[in-house]
Amino acid sequence: METFPLGGWNLRQPATIKDVARHAKCGVATVSRVLNNTGPASADTRERVLAAVKELQFEFSEVGRSLQSSTTRTIGCVVPSLANPVYADAVQGVQETFHEAGYQTLLVCTNYDSEVESQAIRTLMAKQVDGFVLTVSDALSSQGLRSIQNREVPHCLLFNTAPRDEQSWAVDDHSAALRVVDEFVEMDHVHLGFLALKFKTSDRARQRYEGFIEGCFRNKLERPALLEIEEDTQDLHILLADFLKENPSVTGIFASNDILALATIRSLRAIGLRVPNDISVVGFDGIQVGEMVDPSLATIVTDPRMLGHGAAQTVLSVINKSELPAQPDPEFSFNFRHGGSLSPLTAERKGDEKITAFSTPNQTAQ
Amino acid sequence: METFPLGGWNLRQPATIKDVARHAKCGVATVSRVLNNTGPASADTRERVLAAVKELQFEFSEVGRSLQSSTTRTIGCVVPSLANPVYADAVQGVQETFHEAGYQTLLVCTNYDSEVESQAIRTLMAKQVDGFVLTVSDALSSQGLRSIQNREVPHCLLFNTAPRDEQSWAVDDHSAALRVVDEFVEMDHVHLGFLALKFKTSDRARQRYEGFIEGCFRNKLERPALLEIEEDTQDLHILLADFLKENPSVTGIFASNDILALATIRSLRAIGLRVPNDISVVGFDGIQVGEMVDPSLATIVTDPRMLGHGAAQTVLSVINKSELPAQPDPEFSFNFRHGGSLSPLTAERKGDEKITAFSTPNQTAQ
DNA sequence: CATTTTCGCTGAAATCTCTTCATAAATCTA
């Protein structure tokens, strides 16, 4: 084994393939071939290369590789937020699947801002990601999604119901909402309300609302009252109080996601209403917390991790031009979980047209 | 405005700077100068370049740029899991901060596996990330962390207490654990237990345990009983039953994180014990759910988002060679939140040396 | 008025790291 006058290799500047070639007294091409096992090399040369690699702690630069192969082994993942465990779980699933396949995940949280969303997508495309898994605010109008389609980058939607010709892993929001109405009806509720983030920030909420309306129609209920709120609403209890003042007959509220449902329950409590005695609440998503709170949350249960996994698999299939993974039947992509937050309509509220208790809380939400 | 015979630019192959130069009838250098505002250009040329850029929908390839500038505007972020909201929130903070600064975040979840951890770090270094924010399983022995130090890549630990010469944003686990003991003592508890994931997967848990032991010592309590469990434990109620059989005098359990604490409460219930009547439980982290469950969780409250933000700021400062951001006083990096899961020792259990109720549950954890 | 200086603009060429392709050199067979 030959030794070189090693004066402490500067590790700050990692060794390049040229350095290795110089040390091994051969051409860079040879180094490449030896290390990638992509062509012949004499035992002697091979050994010298390997020794040089070890000594210099050489590792290929992925950047150089990417430039030449125009492939980055990197996937862009765009979701609204990690504060909602639904997305956190989904991202976990996405990341796991890609990791196993040797891809890294570039994560962006848009905070429900479609401006951030399209900007982020542009940046990710400039970084040459090999694919996308994304939850956009509105699949039909998303500027970012359109440019992904134009460039024909492999991608799959997550949670967004797929527009035509698009791949997507999502819950069947429409059917799920129908189911929620049925559950309310089962409990004798007649006057329902729907609570959601502003629809422009989430097409899922809109789908659920439309399903909810149709469900009410099918069950011959009146059109549900609607309360749309901003993402950063701090005074939900006030909005709810106003809402119930305008719609005093409402006995059941369907919140478009569990976080919102839990916040609703707390806010209702803050304005002196009991759940489920005065008002029943049903959520959407089935986050684990829902089972641990009191009253437990009646909700649609979904499997975000599985969805993330599926979306990632789909993207991998598109990349590898292999067969797309089978999706679960959309009709059965969810379950309804009963919980203490939804109970039969009490006798006293059955004929009742107005809610009595309205003690204004002097505590401020923080 | 001149027009070119555009036969449908193939958007699948994005335009390069060369294409732009050809269309603008100038050299690539000029295009670069115009677009980066990095040198002079006549008004005429500038206009032609801009027109070509628009027509071709040109965007710089970050890969080409990275190769030349040896900077990627990408940060590696390594955490154990997103299933724990503590990490999800922290990552959200990290991602937000870097996004504002124009960096993208490459996320890896290790699932508490130090093998995955060091492998991931190697890959990220090969991808030439400009910095790291990471929570390693053990800051002292982490192979990955060591190689980051060797290569002198800007980085900052998150949640891990910093070894010497390391930057880190973390809760003062030791002090927090002392505080927990004080709170138990305040409630007359004398025999305590500690529940944690296997220490090799989390040095945080170990720090908390050591603080807990010292707290017991200072308060002249006996050494706390220890129950270490695997990450994927499914039968916690059985382990707990055995644990309490061996340590029948234990009236208070400190769980090393909130998720574990909540699971503990459920498991205790499953084996017929009431919380807090039979056993008090205190958690660590202060996840939001803790306030919504029944009984509410007594716990150490931290601010993961803020920690993530701080760690990201620190990395940015190192990269920009600017002043490091001020950290909050470690002594005040947490708060104790009272909750229903911790109550004064009942008279009946005060002298009691054994727990009576031990109905074995016939339900299996799933 | 002729000549030099200056200065704004410009494009060719080198560089960054890696892979592939074609070619050259060395070895072995017939």
Place this chain on the structure above:
DNA sequence: TAGATTTATGAAGAGATTTCAGCGAAAATG
């Protein structure tokens, strides 16, 4: 010795930045 193998190598190319030298034209100088 010609031809077929086996090895080894240089050069080109992937997309961008940057240095450097050149080219005019205008200004300054003698």
